[in-house]
Amino acid sequence: MNFIFELFITLKKQVSLCILIVANLFFYSATVCAQQKTNPDSIREKMQWFADAKLGIFIHWGIYSVNGIDESWSFHNKKISYENYMKQIKGFTASRYNPEEWADLIKETGARYAVITTKHHDGVALWPTKQHHFNVVENSPAKRDVLKPFYEALDKRGIKRGAYFSLIDWSHPDYPGFLKDSSRYKVADNPQKWQRFQHFFQSQIDEVNKAYKPDLWWFDGDWEHSADEWQAEKVRKQILNIHPGAIINGRLQGYGDYDTPEQNFPVSRPKFNWWELCMTTNNNWGFHPDDNNYKTPFEVISIFVDAVSNGGNLLLDIGPKEDGTIPAEQVHILKELGKWNKKNGEAIFGTLPGLPQGHFYGPTTLSKDSTVIYLFLPGQTAGNIMLKGLVNTIKDAQVVGTDVHLKPKVVGKISWSSVPGLVFINVPEKDKDPYMTVIKLQLDKPVQLYRGQGGLN
Ligand code: FHN
Numbered sequence: 001m002n003f004i005f006e007l008f009i010t011l012k013k014q015v016s017l018c019i020l021i022v023a024n025l026f027f028y029s030a031t032v033c034a035q036q037k038t039n040p041d042s043i044r045e046k047m048q049w050f051a052d053a054k055l056g057i058f059i060h061w062g063i064y065s066v067n068g069i070d071e072s073w074s075f076h077n078k079k080i081s082y083e084n085y086m087k088q089i090k091g092f093t094a095s096r097y098n099p100e101e102w103a104d105l106i107k108e109t110g111a112r113y114a115v116i117t118t119k120h121h122d123g124v125a126l127w128p129t130k131q132h133h134f135n136v137v138e139n140s141p142a143k144r145d146v147l148k149p150f151y152e153a154l155d156k157r158g159i160k161r162g163a164y165f166s167l168i169d170w171s172h173p174d175y176p177g178f179l180k181d182s183s184r185y186k187v188a189d190n191p192q193k194w195q196r197f198q199h200f201f202q203s204q205i206d207e208v209n210k211a212y213k214p215d216l217w218w219f220d221g222d223w224e225h226s227a228d229e230w231q232a233e234k235v236r237k238q239i240l241n242i243h244p245g246a247i248i249n250g251r252l253q254g255y256g257d258y259d260t261p262e263q264n265f266p267v268s269r270p271k272f273n274w275w276e277l278c279m280t281t282n283n284n285w286g287f288h289p290d291d292n293n294y295k296t297p298f299e300v301i302s303i304f305v306d307a308v309s310n311g312g313n314l315l316l317d318i319g320p321k322e323d324g325t326i327p328a329e330q331v332h333i334l335k336e337l338g339k340w341n342k343k344n345g346e347a348i349f350g351t352l353p354g355l356p357q358g359h360f361y362g363p364t365t366l367s368k369d370s371t372v373i374y375l376f377l378p379g380q381t382a383g384n385i386m387l388k389g390l391v392n393t394i395k396d397a398q399v400v401g402t403d404v405h406l407k408p409k410v411v412g413k414i415s416w417s418s419v420p421g422l423v424f425i426n427v428p429e430k431d432k433d434p435y436m437t438v439i440k441l442q443l444d445k446p447v448q449l450y451r452g453q454g455g456l457n
Helices: 002-038 041-053 082-091 099-109 147-156 191-212 232-242 297-309 328-347
Strands: 055-059 113-119 160-166 177-179 216-220 275-280 312-318 364-366 372-376 383-387 394-399 409-411 422-427 438-443
Touching: 055 099, 055 328, 099 147, 099 328, 113 147, 113 216, 147 160, 147 191, 160 191, 191 232, 275 297, 297 312, 297 328, 297 364, 312 328, 328 372, 328 438, 372 383, 394 422
Parallel strands: 055 113, 055 312, 113 160, 160 216, 275 312
Antiparallel strands: 364 372, 372 438, 383 422, 394 438, 409 422
């Protein structure tokens, strides 16, 4: 009887191990197949830099920085009259604007791209538009194209160029929308006027595309009209005809390449092939002197790691003052993030999304060849951590950014069962990172996971 039981267990072990390996192959290949099915190679290829980039810096800079009020929304929501809002243009000096310093700070964060508001919903362009509409070159004391030197400074540091462009233009006489409770006209009632606006905004996109060749377009405001009314397909083609390698965010209604959750942190892993969480450092996109609700560096790093572990990027926003200086609180956050990235960047940049939920009580990422697991210890913890369902043998465990190697202990592995034991690792308090400690597990081969419910097999 014993022999039969042993044989049964052995056979079950072989079968469950095969199921386990097949399951893993399916898990990873399913993801790849899904991308190939929905994203032709050309898009997957050009999105690769974005997938590897993990961190971008968002910049909301415009005439709203003069009074430190809500960008465009302050007049749209009638907190201030449109006339008084537009008077801010006379106070936009860029007098201490130093794009080289901006680019140095962005580089220091570890960010691989930067996205600047070329034009917000208020219609004021940061470049010398030829479309006879508001711009800081002709209408403000700044009297200069502030985009060109910034993008050139990014180029010098190998940082990709991002252009935020608002499809909405509440200032333009041919645009239907204006204030929250009043609009100029309905498209259906005056298609010629809408066609004039289509020509206007598409001409501005053309100007920015030809003059600055952004690597990434960050459209905004598509919610006010349909993809057809925006001629979204035509806009996508117009951009890619000039710059085929450009990528476009998902706010060009159905013609974008990646999704852009905003301020709200995904709990379950988003289903999109690529996505980016955009987030403010306090509660406002633009400069708001009265908003001291800054996230701490620990909170920003925790949110950043969480997004990356779930396969996304973080686009972290700053709001410079009208003179071009960046609020000290925002500089501090960016510098602390940069210090952490300098030490732990191998666990972030160029990695793959981490383990499915259930294996580790914290974020994780994988090396590109999946032979390394990075464990991020949440909440500034140290001491004993536990990893579940790892079939692999751990060849080495190291505190990232240090020469400290740790001794994993496998607990509860039953000789006759294929179910792996639990891995416990003790992380000494002295080796804890001030913000988030990362443990690097070098595996014997690409990661294999047990996803079962325990039991005899
Ligand atoms: O209305 C804008 C808002 O002012 C800001 O620019 C954000 C940044 O993602 N986008 C829109 C709101 O979703």
